[in-house]
Amino acid sequence: MISTKVNLAGVELKNPVMVASGTFGSGAEFSEFFDLSGLGAVVTKGVANVPWPGNPAPRIAETPSGMLNAIGLQNPGIDVFVKRDLPFLADYDTKVIVNVCGHSTEEYLEVVERLADEPVVSMLEINISCPNVKEGGIAFGTSAKAVEDITKAVKARAKQPVIMKLSPNVTDITEMARAAEAGGADCLSMINTITGMKIDIERQTFAIANKTGGLSGPAIRPVAVRMVYQTAQAVRIPIIGMGGITCAEDAIEFLLAGATAVSVGTASFNDPFTAMNVVTGIEAYMTRHHVADINDLIGIVK
Amino acid sequence: MSTKMVLATVVSQEQLLGDVYSMWLDVGDMAGDAKAGQFIALYSSDHSRLLPRPISICEVAPEKGSLRIVYRVVGKGTEEFSGYQAGDPVRITGPLGNGYPLLKAPAILVAGGIGIPPMLELARRLDCEKTIVLGYKDKLFLNKDFEPYGKVVISTEDGSCGVHGNALDAIREAKVTGQVIYSCGPTPMLRAVKAYAEAQGIEAYISLEEKMACGIGACLACVCNSTEVDDHSHVHNKRICKDGPVFNAREVIL
Ligand SMILES: Cc1cc2nc3c(=O)[nH]c(=O)nc-3n(C[C@H](O)[C@H](O)[C@H](O)COP(=O)(O)OP(=O)(O)OC[C@H]3O[C@@H](n4cnc5c(N)ncnc54)[C@H](O)[C@@H]3O)c2cc1C
Ligand SMILES: Cc1cc2nc3c(=O)[nH]c(=O)nc-3n(C[C@H](O)[C@H](O)[C@H](O)COP(=O)(O)O)c2cc1C
Ligand code: FES
Numbered sequence: 001m002i003s004t005k006v007n008l009a010g011v012e013l014k015n016p017v018m019v020a021s022g023t024f025g026s027g028a029e030f031s032e033f034f035d036l037s038g039l040g041a042v043v044t045k046g047v048a049n050v051p052w053p054g055n056p057a058p059r060i061a062e063t064p065s066g067m068l069n070a071i072g073l074q075n076p077g078i079d080v081f082v083k084r085d086l087p088f089l090a091d092y093d094t095k096v097i098v099n100v101c102g103h104s105t106e107e108y109l110e111v112v113e114r115l116a117d118e119p120v121v122s123m124l125e126i127n128i129s130c131p132n133v134k135e136g137g138i139a140f141g142t143s144a145k146a147v148e149d150i151t152k153a154v155k156a157r158a159k160q161p162v163i164m165k166l167s168p169n170v171t172d173i174t175e176m177a178r179a180a181e182a183g184g185a186d187c188l189s190m191i192n193t194i195t196g197m198k199i200d201i202e203r204q205t206f207a208i209a210n211k212t213g214g215l216s217g218p219a220i221r222p223v224a225v226r227m228v229y230q231t232a233q234a235v236r237i238p239i240i241g242m243g244g245i246t247c248a249e250d251a252i253e254f255l256l257a258g259a260t261a262v263s264v265g266t267a268s269f270n271d272p273f274t275a276m277n278v279v280t281g282i283e284a285y286m287t288r289h290h291v292a293d294i295n296d297l298i299g300i301v302k
Numbered sequence: 303m304s305t306k307m308v309l310a311t312v313v314s315q316e317q318l319l320g321d322v323y324s325m326w327l328d329v330g331d332m333a334g335d336a337k338a339g340q341f342i343a344l345y346s347s348d349h350s351r352l353l354p355r356p357i358s359i360c361e362v363a364p365e366k367g368s369l370r371i372v373y374r375v376v377g378k379g380t381e382e383f384s385g386y387q388a389g390d391p392v393r394i395t396g397p398l399g400n401g402y403p404l405l406k407a408p409a410i411l412v413a414g415g416i417g418i419p420p421m422l423e424l425a426r427r428l429d430c431e432k433t434i435v436l437g438y439k440d441k442l443f444l445n446k447d448f449e450p451y452g453k454v455v456i457s458t459e460d461g462s463c464g465v466h467g468n469a470l471d472a473i474r475e476a477k478v479t480g481q482v483i484y485s486c487g488p489t490p491m492l493r494a495v496k497a498y499a500e501a502q503g504i505e506a507y508i509s510l511e512e513k514m515a516c517g518i519g520a521c522l523a524c525v526c527n528s529t530e531v532d533d534h535s536h537v538h539n540k541r542i543c544k545d546g547p548v549f550n551a552r553e554v555i556l
Contacts, residue, residue: 053538059522062353
């Protein structure tokens, strides 16, 4: 018997595989392909206090082994989300992690408070890498002081364990990770997309309307593995690793580097079954390597 | 009727013009589920190209479990597909999107360039009086396939065949009339169709394009501006892959 159970800040997942925020909606579309109960957790698209329209199109561009996106966090707002998406997810035997976005501390807190009494929600993931925020235009996620402050503010109101989702667009990721830990974060998730740009040379303009977009997919995987590894050496709280995971082998790299769980994002666009294939592939790897408990793999490469 | 991912097999591939290809794919049950105006997403076998290529369903043969796509080579993905031969596998998902409504009113089908392929299955299925207006730049393709299903009016931008000008010029010059328009083609043409339909006081159903990542409605990459609040996010952004690609022209702002 092998055990794939992992524990994230007191929340037990049946396996360490989840889906990355924004690549899976609230699961409804993917549930046409497979049973969401096979996943360790579903992480929803970012939800704000009110509906956000997002950015103009084109919102995405394909790049070598990856893509750029500037969706701009289009979402229906917390009211619709609580009435429509949470009851849908409640029907599955998987953990529900809600990704929260906002332009200001107050906006984050409004969503966090609305979710406090929703038993379906196991954890909150706070996206502090939005490009448009109040504080002098600096993202919440790129200054250690701001990371600590927003983490503290969220922790003071949240009823569920709090995951801080870190931006890789910083010089030293461990500084942000320590700031989140100091603010009381229960868990970290990383990495969000890396800011990039693509120019359409025929039209002689930007490939996406927002000019810049976030790079994701296998192209960023080595950066993500490195950041997870460095962060695992710097903090005690668990890490959810992501960035370009396409198969079990990719996921295991993250576990060995120190991630307790992993998220599949962009790869689901190439094949909607990717996350489920990662689940079964991890079991096969464990059997092949005679590993009985998945926790024996976490962070063993030092 | 739900969307599936299948490993399809190429039945045949034919070059219709310099850069326009026609491919029949063995897809099983999907052929019977597909509606005119829906599309499939094709995945590259090169994993450095992750995103699906949306291509309209041109024709289906449910009894054979096959469907046809007609596509233009514009980049790396379509170039790869154009090299496929009978027997080659290609991973696809489909059928995707909503498709055209099949009304009984006398219809005008208006298509331009690589917007022409989805009109073929529509022309086959529409059980009404219909005129098919096909706009080309210069060389024709697929026009003969339409002849059994209605009166075909051709326009070319270089004047080499039919009306000299675009599809809208052809409608005016050939005095084409109808009570509903079905259209697919480049955005400037769709804008003109929308304006024409509004001026005539008739309905127009138009098929839109946008870059797609998931193709199934989850990622919100492929939105267009809608006049009404959308069901998904309650803003004014409908998803072309899920709520479309076919919209009543009054629903969208082009
Ligand atoms: C609903 C729908 C139906 C379509 N039906 C047809 C059809 O029947 N025949 C046909 O020839 N073409 C069709 N297209 C356009 C077709 O999707 C693109 O030509 C194709 O994706 C180009 O891929 P590429 O790798 O050759 O080009 P590249 O430029 O290398 O592609 C790069 C990326 O941009 C995307 N992309 C490029 N052009 C378009 C476009 N016009 N629309 C959407 N995405 C694009 C690609 O999918 C890919 O992700 C349709 C598009 C949509 C949205
Ligand atoms: C289309 C798209 C939308 C995304 N939306 C969100 C979001 O709403 N909130 C968030 O925290 N991260 C969002 N992300 C980032 C992913 O969750 C993930 O961190 C990143 O894409 C790296 O993983 P991947 O390479 O497996 O995709 C989005 C990514 C993509 C590609
Ligand atoms: S492509 Fe993802 S929502 Fe349309």
